[in-house]
Amino acid sequence: MEMFQLKVTAIREVAAGIHEYTLSDPEGGDLPAFTPGAHIHVAVPSGGTRQYSLLNDPAERSAYRIAIKLEAEGKGGSTSFIAATAAGDSVEVSAPVNDFELRGDGERIVLIAGGIGITPILSMAQYLLRTAAKPFEMIYLTREPGQTAYLDEVVNGPLAPHVTLHHDMGDPANSLDLAALLAEQNGAVLYCCGPTGLLHAVRAASQHWERGSVRFEDFGTTPAAPAEDEDGFQVRLEGGDQSYWVPEDKSILDVLNEAGLDMPSSCESGTCGTCRMRLVEGEADHRDLVLFDDEMDDSIIICCSRAKSREITIGFPA
Structure with a gap:
């Protein structure tokens, strides 16, 4: 992922434990355009990046504004960023990405x-x-x-x-x-x-x-449901001879990507449906917010859903 440097030009606390950061081009230029619902990846001092939604009107091209909530029981990204980042600092961010796009349909x-x-x-x-x-x-x-x-x-x-x-x-x-x-x-x-x-x-x-x-x-502020498959389960791709072990600390998507299969995905939180696959055999433990009740017998969202049976077989959408 390509990253670039922005300057923190303002910080303010907008509620208890929630801080807003205004990020601007160091040279004062316009930033890459974004659409409502977009987010950016921000490098955090504790390592890696975190996704934060852009909260300003997309017409405002001079800055990106994000708000970060201090999550004391999180993985340390928000804590490290809030503790270590001051006005005038440089931060590394990605170009905007939108998995939650405001579309033009509906009355x-x-x-x-x-x-x-x-x-x-x-x-x-x-x-x-x-x-x-x-x-x-x-x-x-x-x-x-x-x-x-x-x-x-x-x-x-x-x-x-x-x-x-x-x-x-x-x-x-x-x-x-x-x-x-x-x-x-x-x-x-x-x-x-x-x-x-x-x-x-x-x-x-x-x-x-x-x-x-x-x-x-x-936003993942509610802990994920504990895995019912404490020992994991097997997943098989339709038409293939090989099965893949999915341990309790990894998703089906993680395992298949690690095996070099390059599965389609986007939000990785079970809200967009990009990683939807056909459920060919076995019983799924559905944890997404995409599928309707009548779709759960023959579909699965592999970034978050798991298996109730010891093995499931999945296939690409027709």
């Missing part, structure tokens, strides 16, 4: 954000407000006001007439009634970003919506 747009998932949703909302491309509404769900990034902007700024803000104060009994909210589709297309629990709740509440009209991005 209206519903945006749902949970917690730090506000970042790509905020970019989408600013774009829709500026262009008047579609009627839209934004639902923003957080635990409490102090943990709500961009609270003042969404309550008092130009977006306010379009925003429903809901705090559950940490009590599931205070959760927003998503089933009632999504009871009628009425020509809408829905974009949802947030923790895995919210995505599953939205998926359940929108099962009756037209296929392809509900799109997700997962």
Whole structure:
């Protein structure tokens, strides 16, 4: 992945434990264009890169703005970046990539954000407000006001007439009634970003919506379900003689790529469907947000789903 250097020109805390970074060209030039929902890869001091959504309006070409939540129980990427990065520093980033693109279909747009998932949703909302491309509404769900990034902007700024803000104060009994909210589709297309629990709740509440009209991005803030296959399982490609062992700490996608098969993938979180394969034999443990109930008998998303049987056979889509 090709990376380039940007300068941190501003830092501000936008909620408890959430810091916004403005990244600009050191020479003051325009940055590569991006579309609403895009993210960049950012090198972090602890090693490797992390993906962060661009939260500003794509019309703003002078800077990329990202918000990073301090994840004390994460892998150290956010902690190391927040601790070590100051205004004036250089950071290494990639060109923007978009696995969560705001498309032109639908009569209206519903945006749902949970917690730090506000970042790509905020970019989408600013774009829709500026262009008047579609009627839209934004639902923003957080635990409490102090943990709500961009609270003042969404309550008092130009977006306010379009925003429903809901705090559950940490009590599931205070959760927003998503089933009632999504009871009628009425020509809408829905974009949802947030923790895995919210995505599953939205998926359940929108099962009756037209296929392809509900799109997700997962910030991975909810721990993945533990593997039921503690010893792993075998995966076989249809028509081949070789089987591959999938241990509990790797995905089917990881194993097949390591075997040199170069499988198609994009989000690697079970939200985009790029790595969808046919399920030929065996029983799958579905963990994605792509497949509808009637597709689960003969399809599998290999970046996140696993096997309940000791062996499964998969094949490329027809």
